[in-house]
Amino acid sequence: MFEQKSPSHHPRGLTFWIQWLVAMTLTSALLGLLTWLKTGDIEAQYRILAVLAILGSVPAYTFSKAYDRTREGSISGLVRLLAGWLLLLAMLSVVAFVSKTSELYSREVLLKWAMLSYLVQAATFLPLHELSRSYHQRLREKRRALIIGTDRLASQLADVLIDERREPVRGLVRLDCELSGSPGRLPELGTVSQIRRIIAEQQIKRLYVALPFSKMNQIEQLYIDLLDVQVDVVWVPDLASLVLLNQSVSAIGACRPSTSTKAR
Numbered sequence: 268m269f270e271q272k273s274p275s276h277h278p279r280g281l282t283f284w285i286q287w288l289v290a291m292t293l294t295s296a297l298l299g300l301l302t303w304l305k306t307g308d309i310e311a312q313y314r315i316l317a318v319l320a321i322l323g324s325v326p327a328y329t330f331s332k333a334y335d336r337t338r339e340g341s342i343s344g345l346v347r348l349l350a351g352w353l354l355l356l357a358m359l360s361v362v363a364f365v366s367k368t369s370e371l372y373s374r375e376v377l378l379k380w381a382m383l384s385y386l387v388q389a390a391t392f393l394p395l396h397e398l399s400r401s402y403h404q405r406l407r408e409k410r411r412a413l414i415i416g417t418d419r420l421a422s423q424l425a426d427v428l429i430d431e432r433r434e435p436v437r438g439l440v441r442l443d444c445e446l447s448g449s450p451g452r453l454p455e456l457g458t459v460s461q462i463r464r465i466i467a468e469q470q471i472k473r474l475y476v477a478l479p480f481s482k483m484n485q486i487e488q489l490y491i492d493l494l495d496v497q498v499d500v501v502w503v504p505d506l507a508s509l510v511l512l513n514q515s516v517s518a519i520g521a522c523r524p525s526t527s528t529k530a531r
Contacts, residue, residue, distance in 0.1 A: 282399045283334045289391050291321050294384040301376045301383075312371045319359060327355040334396075344396050345389055352385050410434065411470055415459065415489070416477035417441045424477045424503055425453050437469045442478075442485060459489065466498055473499040480504060 295317045302313045328334065331351035333344075363369040412434050414421050421439055428434040429452075438456040456465050465471070474493070478486055486502065493500055 283328070286334045286392065286395050286399075287324065287328060289395065290388045291324055293387045293391065294320065294380075297384055297387060298376075298380050301379050302373075305373055305376050312368065313376075316359070316372070319362060320355065323355050323358045324351070327351045327358060330354065334392075341393055341396060344392060348388060348392055349385060352388065356381055410472045412436045412473040412475060413438065413440060413456070413465065413469065413471045414453070414475045414477055415440045415442075415462070416475075417455065418477075418479075420479070420503070421477040422452070424475060428475070434473075437471065440465060442482070459485070462489075462493070463496065466496060471498055473501065476500065476502045 298313060298317050298320075299309050302309050328348075328351040331347050331354060333348045333351040335344075335347070360369075363372075412428060414425060414428075414436060416424075417439050425436055425439070428436050436453060438454045440456055440459060440462060442459055456469070466474070476486055476489065490500060
């Protein structure tokens with residue numbers, strides 16, 4: 268039913284641009300400083316190199332996922348950053364070879380710039396990466412979720428939300444007509460008739476409705492009852508329970524299954 272996959276994030280979101288801006292500002296300044304110390308001036312070819320590095324860093328760092336905040340570990344982040352930097356240097360080398368301008372640059376300046384730039388980027392990457400992760404973790408903690416349903420579908424959904432999407436799911440809520448089930452990964456917080464109280468007490472911001480199509484009447488009534496409640500309601504239908512002609516079922520993202528029926 269659910270594709271075990273991390274939620275997609277835009278590869279060049281705000282996290283990317285902030286860290287990229289800091290990195291490119293420092294590397295450009297470092298190139299200018301090294302050039303000035305070597306020649307006493309910042310010649311045109313070095314200014315062009317700085318511009319090319321800035322332009323080429325966007326696809327290079329995007330491809331290497333250098334600033335992907337969804338990846339765990341600072342060490343792996345430094346490795347991705349190094350991969351992006353080496354890719355950028357390779358791109359600049361190709362441009363210099365094709366344009367036959369490599370002899371215009373001081374090898375000493377370029378070697379120092381290549382090594383020191385990565386060290387400078389790594390030094391700024393670590394604190395910025397941790398700040399970004401801490402900030403988004405606090406945001407996730409505020410978006411507390413609740414699942415209505417206690418069967419197989421609700422259990423599968425809970426696994427995906429907790430393990431893959433890392434959402435703070437507080438528990439499950441069963442229908443009034445259902446008996447309390449055996450203890451599972453998440454606690455049962457009550458019944459649907461108590462949903463308003465549970466939402467208020469647990470400070471729920473998102474409500475997942477994991478009920479089969481046979482419970483459509485309860486689902487519709489639930490939507491109506493929660494119209495005046497400040498909470499996002501997400502319906503996750505049990506598509507496996509449908510009987511369709513030439514059934515084609517796929518999962519879009521981590522928890523957004525879709526279905527289509529093909530005519531014969």
